[in-house]
Amino acid sequence: MxxxxxxxxxxxxxxxxxxxxxxxxxxxxxxxxxxxKLPLFNHSIRSGSxxxxxxxxxxxxxxxxxxxxxxxxxxxxxxxxx
Amino acid sequence: xxxxxxxxxELAAIYKTHLKDPLATTISQSEKLLEAFARLEENxxxxxxxxxxxxxxxxxxxxxxxxxxGSKNLQDVKDVLQSxxxxxxxxxxxxxxxxxxxxxxxxxxxxxxSAATLQFETNAMLGTALRAVHTAATTQNPxxxxxxxxxxxxxxxxxxxxxxxxxxxxxxGQKLNELIPEAMxxxxxxxxxxxTEVQNPVATPAIEQxxxxxx
Numbered sequence: 001m002x003x004x005x006x007x008x009x010x011x012x013x014x015x016x017x018x019x020x021x022x023x024x025x026x027x028x029x030x031x032x033x034x035x036x037k038l039p040l041f042n043h044s045i046r047s048g049s050x051x052x053x054x055x056x057x058x059x060x061x062x063x064x065x066x067x068x069x070x071x072x073x074x075x076x077x078x079x080x081x082x
Numbered sequence: 083x084x085x086x087x088x089x090x091x092e093l094a095a096i097y098k099t100h101l102k103d104p105l106a107t108t109i110s111q112s113e114k115l116l117e118a119f120a121r122l123e124e125n126x127x128x129x130x131x132x133x134x135x136x137x138x139x140x141x142x143x144x145x146x147x148x149x150x151x152g153s154k155n156l157q158d159v160k161d162v163l164q165s166x167x168x169x170x171x172x173x174x175x176x177x178x179x180x181x182x183x184x185x186x187x188x189x190x191x192x193x194x195x196s197a198a199t200l201q202f203e204t205n206a207m208l209g210t211a212l213r214a215v216h217t218a219a220t221t222q223n224p225x226x227x228x229x230x231x232x233x234x235x236x237x238x239x240x241x242x243x244x245x246x247x248x249x250x251x252x253x254x255g256q257k258l259n260e261l262i263p264e265a266m267x268x269x270x271x272x273x274x275x276x277x278t279e280v281q282n283p284v285a286t287p288a289i290e291q292x293x294x295x296x297x
Binding site for chain 2: 016017018019020021022027045048049052058062063079080
């Protein structure tokens with residue numbers, strides 16, 4: 001396994017799928033949360049509103065209830081734990 | 083529009099017809115009814131008619147129309163009828179736009195089409211169809227998209243009898259494939275830039291989501 005793959009694998013537990021709404025429309029994001037900001041991220045999620053960009057890198061986003069299969073697959077392939 | 087306000091019995095007859103065959107006659111019937119309402123004053127007869135309507139629960143196969151049941155006043159009833167008219171006009175416009183596009187013409191996506199799309203999303207079959215179309219558009223895989231659109235078109239055709247003529251050919255599916263990525267966004271009134279603010283968020287570890295672990 002190469003360095004990048006190892007790094008991605010170790011980051012896997014920081015990748016979160018965030019689903020919710022924006023102005024009444026369903027939206028989803030995959031976010032690579034900054035480890036230092038994880039507690040704040042968790043707190044913000046529970047507060048009922050979050051700006052995911054503030055807590056890490058937004059990897060993929062889209063409208064709708066569920067991300068497309070190919071995105072789910074890409075995330076798993078890229079960040080699955082080694 | 084006539085100068086003489088329609089009688090309550092006439093309104094009731096229109097409404098019964100509307101209920102009997104809503105998909106085939108909705109636009110004209112609803113418009114007549116709306117027109118009639120526009121002519122009515124708040125009087126005893128109106129109150130009586132509204133009271134009658136309020137006892138009828140409109141079941142339109144899961145469409146997100148506010149039911150008449152529990153309507154408190156004339157405005158409620160008018161709002162419902164207007165939403166029916168808007169939604170079905172919008173849906174009709176949507177498929178006419180698709181036909182235009184299939185014929186190589188430019189199709190304008192208007193706000194009533196956007197509204198209709200959102201309303202019809204709650205219909206079980208058509209909602210599934212629209213979601214599939216949206217997914218197909220998002221994935222941007224031509225083969226997948228065409229396949230999804232054809233399935234969606236068939237579902238839409240089944241669930242909305244007024245559009246049977248519009249959505250069955252593979253050629254149209256192909257054209258829709260070209261139309262949809264941008265048009266669906268416009269139809270849904272959504273920007274291409276996805277805002278990062280999320281209300282009512284649910285966060286799940288992406289890699290462990292199959293275990294259903296959420297925050």
